[in-house]
Amino acid sequence: MTRLVRAELLKVWTTRLLLWLGLLILALEVLVIALHVAQDSLGSLAEPRNQRDIVSIAAISALISLILGIVSSAGEFAHGTIGHTFLVAPVRERVAAAKLIAAALAGALLALAACAFAWGFGALLLASRSVPVHLASWSALRIVPGTVLAAAITGALGIGLGSILRRQTAAIVIALIWLLVGEPLLGIGNVQRYGPGHAVASVVEAGAQSSDLLAFWAGLAVALVYAAAFAATGAALVKGSDVT
Amino acid sequence: MPNALPLEARGLTKRFGSTTAVDDLTFAIEPGRITGFLGPNGAGKTTTLRMLLGLVHPTAGEALVDGEPYRKLAEPARTVGAVLEASSYHPTRSGRNHLRVLATAAGIPQTRVDAVLEQVELSAAARRRVGTYSLGMRQRLSVAAALLGEPRQLVLDEPANGLDPEGIRWLRDFLRSFAAGGGTVFISSHVLAEIAQLADEVVIIHKAKLVAHEPLGALTARTAGGTIVRSPDANRLLEQLAAAGIEATAADNELRAAAPPERVGEVAAAAGIVLHELRGESASLEEVFLELTGGEG
Numbered sequence: 001m002t003r004l005v006r007a008e009l010l011k012v013w014t015t016r017l018l019l020w021l022g023l024l025i026l027a028l029e030v031l032v033i034a035l036h037v038a039q040d041s042l043g044s045l046a047e048p049r050n051q052r053d054i055v056s057i058a059a060i061s062a063l064i065s066l067i068l069g070i071v072s073s074a075g076e077f078a079h080g081t082i083g084h085t086f087l088v089a090p091v092r093e094r095v096a097a098a099k100l101i102a103a104a105l106a107g108a109l110l111a112l113a114a115c116a117f118a119w120g121f122g123a124l125l126l127a128s129r130s131v132p133v134h135l136a137s138w139s140a141l142r143i144v145p146g147t148v149l150a151a152a153i154t155g156a157l158g159i160g161l162g163s164i165l166r167r168q169t170a171a172i173v174i175a176l177i178w179l180l181v182g183e184p185l186l187g188i189g190n191v192q193r194y195g196p197g198h199a200v201a202s203v204v205e206a207g208a209q210s211s212d213l214l215a216f217w218a219g220l221a222v223a224l225v226y227a228a229a230f231a232a233t234g235a236a237l238v239k240g241s242d243v244t
Numbered sequence: 245m246p247n248a249l250p251l252e253a254r255g256l257t258k259r260f261g262s263t264t265a266v267d268d269l270t271f272a273i274e275p276g277r278i279t280g281f282l283g284p285n286g287a288g289k290t291t292t293l294r295m296l297l298g299l300v301h302p303t304a305g306e307a308l309v310d311g312e313p314y315r316k317l318a319e320p321a322r323t324v325g326a327v328l329e330a331s332s333y334h335p336t337r338s339g340r341n342h343l344r345v346l347a348t349a350a351g352i353p354q355t356r357v358d359a360v361l362e363q364v365e366l367s368a369a370a371r372r373r374v375g376t377y378s379l380g381m382r383q384r385l386s387v388a389a390a391l392l393g394e395p396r397q398l399v400l401d402e403p404a405n406g407l408d409p410e411g412i413r414w415l416r417d418f419l420r421s422f423a424a425g426g427g428t429v430f431i432s433s434h435v436l437a438e439i440a441q442l443a444d445e446v447v448i449i450h451k452a453k454l455v456a457h458e459p460l461g462a463l464t465a466r467t468a469g470g471t472i473v474r475s476p477d478a479n480r481l482l483e484q485l486a487a488a489g490i491e492a493t494a495a496d497n498e499l500r501a502a503a504p505p506e507r508v509g510e511v512a513a514a515a516g517i518v519l520h521e522l523r524g525e526s527a528s529l530e531e532v533f534l535e536l537t538g539g540e541g
Contacts, residue, residue: 007349014341015334080332083299084342084389087326088349090298090315242260243299244291 008102032057037125048134055122061114065107065151069158077166096235107155111148146206160230199223248311250428255305265291267452280439281432283449289432321350325390329401335375360388379406397428455536474521484515
């Protein structure tokens with residue numbers, strides 16, 4: 001099993017997928033943090049709550065991790081490399097499990113790098129405006145484990161979704177439509193907090209949630225149920241399919 | 245199962261919806277030989293091979309490698325090396341990294357990666373993205389991947405497709421030396437000539453069904469047809485051939501004689517007849533199928 005996980009990690013590394021998605025996160029962080037620090041008033045920047053909100057852009061890594069998961073599963077079908085994969089590892093459930101673990105690890109790694117950069121870059125810019133930096137407080141730092149955990153879950157979710165649809169672009173577009181349209185529509189019935197996007201958001205907040213989110217543990221449980229359901233459905237579909 | 249046959253199909257059947265791609269196929273491949281797997285395009289060769297390799301699920305019957313279904317093999321990459329038809333690769337991954345991924349997954353030491361790249365003469369391009377490879381280079385990469393685990397058997401699906409003549413010669417030499425070293429080779433093709441120069445025996449399928457499994461010699465005997473001959477003195481040659489008991493018919497500017505070229509040449513020489521052309525006429529694979537299937541193909 002270890003060797004299959006290592007092979008999956010080598011796959012995302014050797015296509016430079018991890019590198020490009022990492023760069024995308026850094027660029028978004030630079031944009032958001034620089035705009036805030038440059039434009040917000042000194043009074044508002046000095047607020048610990050606002051500083052926390054500025055660096056919480058690092059949570060975008062959970063969305064990017066979802067894309068990573070989708071591309072590393074659906075991409076194998078898109079590029080036709082799944083045949084090579086199954087020749088070496090014909091027990092498809094094991095491949096599915098290895099992909100889940102690898103995507104969770106890679107997602108967590110992306111999130112960790114995203115947080116490290118957001119905190120460092122944020123502190124640097126805040127200091128340059130002579131604002132006292134409050135980023136080392138627990139209320140700010142709790143986003144770090146929350147984001148890392150959330151990105152690990154979304155990586156696994158992406159694997160499941162990618163194996164169900166087996167088309168990269170379709171899977172990414174459907175995920176975005178769901179997050180931007182589908183889940184907000186759940187708001188009509190006031191059940192959006194049970195949607196996968198909101199469940200993952202409550203994991204990111206790690207206890208500091210607003211009232212429209214589930215509590216941390218409840219959110220974590222719901223997110224894990226989604227990840228497990230998607231993964232099991234995807235693995236079953238792939239297992240029964242012919243690689244032609 | 246040490247005594248099991250390398251590859252075996254037992255009543256192997258695959259239906260895709262209402263189409264029967266492979267119909268009740270039973271054959272066994274002998275170890276240490278090169279077996280050709282012949283059939284026209286669409287006969288069911290690829291589906292059969294993919295069932296042997298665990299990629300396609302049989303509707304009925306069994307596909308066995310060393311006596312077991314592929315997915316039960318403890319170390320598949322060390323048991324059988326496969327070259328899939330028109331293998332696809334991730335275009336931005338280098339050839340070497342593609343092999344590193346497979347070696348990692350199969351628990352094969354990374355030193356094998358450079359060794360097989362050397363063996364297929366691809367070392368110089370190993371670090372380039374596969375997207376920049378020619379078709380021939382991709383085929384060599386496929387062969388390299390098949391060799392990673394030093395398997396005793398190779399399964400190749402139309403490996404000559406898209407290869408240049410030099411590549412085909414390289415592949416033929418390589419497979420001969422692999423078999424000479426005791427390896428088993430099962431190679432599919434829709435071109436009779438490719439297999440005729442290589443195989444010890446042939447499995448022939450047509451329209452999803454097995455039509456023959458025989459030594460190559462038996463197949464060549466079927467395909468050894470008559471002789472086409474052109475002569476300015478065609479009428480006299482026709483008489484001489486008839487006198488020698490050889491059936492011949494005139495068609496266009498040439499004669500078609502039901503005897504090997506050596507015989508026809510001897511008859512012409514004995515009668516002092518000038519020849520402008522003398523060539524053996526071998527039956528095409530399609531004609532062999534027609535003969536084997538009693539003309540219903």
